[in-house]
Amino acid sequence: MSEVKLFGAWFSPFVRRVEMALNLKGVEYEYIEEDLKNKSPLFLEYNPITKLVPVLVHNGKPIFESSVIFEYIDETWEGPSILPKDPYERAMSRFWAKFVQDKCSEPLWKACWSAGEEREKAKKEVEEALKLLENEIEGKKFFGGDKIGVVDYVGTFIAFWIPILQDVVGFHILTKDKFPNIWKWGDELCNDSFVKKNLPEKEKVSFALKRAFETGNLY
Amino acid sequence: MSEVKLFGAWFSPFVRRVEMALNLKGVEYEYIEEDLKNKSPLFLEYNPITKLVPVLVHNGKPIFESSVIFEYIDETWEGPSILPKDPYERAMSRFWAKFVQDKCSEPLWKACWSAGEEREKAKKEVEEALKLLENEIEGKKFFGGDKIGVVDYVGTFIAFWIPILQDVVGFHILTKDKFPNIWKWGDELCNDSFVKKNLPEKEKVSFALKRAFETGNLY
Structure with a gap:
């Protein structure tokens, strides 16, 4: 079974929209609230580049940038499409x-x-x-x-x-x-x-x- | 036959990269050099939003923003892929x-x-x-x-x-x-x-x- 984790911050518009995409597709995921004042070593290991939430981790592989995550979710999981097909x-x-x-x-x-x-x-x-x-x-x-x-x-x-x-x-x-x-x-x-x-x-x-x-x- | 036009400016990095994508796919297109000091009515009709080059027109429909055009070219035409498949x-x-x-x-x-x-x-x-x-x-x-x-x-x-x-x-x-x-x-x-x-x-x-x-x- 595939393992999906989402590192986020509850108030972030970028995180919430990724959650919408995951929920729209019916993807089960573990949500991890990240303390942005004091980022966890695991989070920084997954995203040493932008150090920003959201970070989606799928089978151990991290993806960052909400626009990039959106496309990934749409391409990876079945269910209602997020982008039009045409x-x-x-x-x-x-x-x-x-x-x-x-x-x-x-x-x-x-x-x-x-x-x-x-x-x-x-x-x-x-x-x-x-x-x-x-x-x-x-x-x-x-x-x-x-x-x-x-x-x-x-x-x-x-x-x-x-x-x-x-x-x-x-x-x-x-x-x-x-x-x-x-x-x-x-x-x-x-x-x-x-x-x-x-x-x-x-x-x-x-x-x-x-x-x-x-x-x-x-x- | 499909009709492809590209409105550009010769020195623009954004236009040149779109030309690379079209040429990589072997797409035939008409290139129209736009005078950015004095933009043509046709150009402004196609792109009243950003008013920037490049604008790709495919069968009469305009697409702007080089990153968006890249994805469109990759999805629309056969040939070597621009983005990886995975x-x-x-x-x-x-x-x-x-x-x-x-x-x-x-x-x-x-x-x-x-x-x-x-x-x-x-x-x-x-x-x-x-x-x-x-x-x-x-x-x-x-x-x-x-x-x-x-x-x-x-x-x-x-x-x-x-x-x-x-x-x-x-x-x-x-x-x-x-x-x-x-x-x-x-x-x-x-x-x-x-x-x-x-x-x-x-x-x-x-x-x-x-x-x-x-x-x-x-x-």
Whole structure:
């Protein structure tokens, strides 16, 4: 029998999306919560390169980077597919997943944690990207169409984590007024029973982010 | 018959690597040189999102982002495979391709074009990444083993373009002394007959970068 371990941190959007992929496929796995302040020797042995969670270990072999893990899970286990089967649709999904991660999630996160000129610059850039995303999701239930797909799983970062963080730091870029389609999609996504089951508790995340905001230390 | 067009810019490492993938598969395509100072309406119609080259158009449908195009080419056309067939090896290739792009090529490029404190910060970060890469390529001919693979194609950025840019700006991070394994690999890669045929002329790239360095405008 194959052995699957996942090293994670409960609040990490990257870890949660990998858990969604594993659970979608019905893969049994051992979850190991890693203390990011004090990483275990076993964890560092598996991932001496990025030293970041998530790390998926399959039959003793480690894989890192959530986007890479996603593709691996989809290729390795049977069950509902995470990426579309059609090569063109796969390409579009890969593009939008990368766009949501690199152009929306990370700059939003950065803008929330920064201040002054740096924050304004990040805000301007991310607003441009969000406009494109707003346009892309118009008239669709999910990025995957009627079914939740890879872009939606990656998108939980902006659908769930970012609104909490915005409230904590008191700085709002992704607002309902400016981006109604993204908010509608985000609400639908976070209320989907499967997604909801795989998200952390909102209050716990809010508490952790508040403490991080006050102490300047996320872990 | 399928119709394939590639919108590119002759000096772009991202475009050249897509051409390598198409040529490796033996795909016939029409190459359209795009004036990046004055982008054509057709180009902007195909890629209103990132507005960047390369854009691959297959049977009228556009695909952008070189990493996404790579996967599409590998899935769509027969011929030598670009990514390994084994899912674990595929995952590792995807990881290292992303690492070379995000942690080595882009910060090296940025460090060369910046100055002062910003440059020093970028230098420190990229040196850490290069040490990991130096270690990874030790004892191997290519990242793909004996055969050139996706990490190597992506790596042409640091094997070919970065050494030219370093000389132009007079600032060297990726040196033969500090990173002998990377240099050895880079020499081998750029002298491979297939890769060489798909690279631009060194003198032309050097001239274009010199002009860009003097005028502060790459295009």
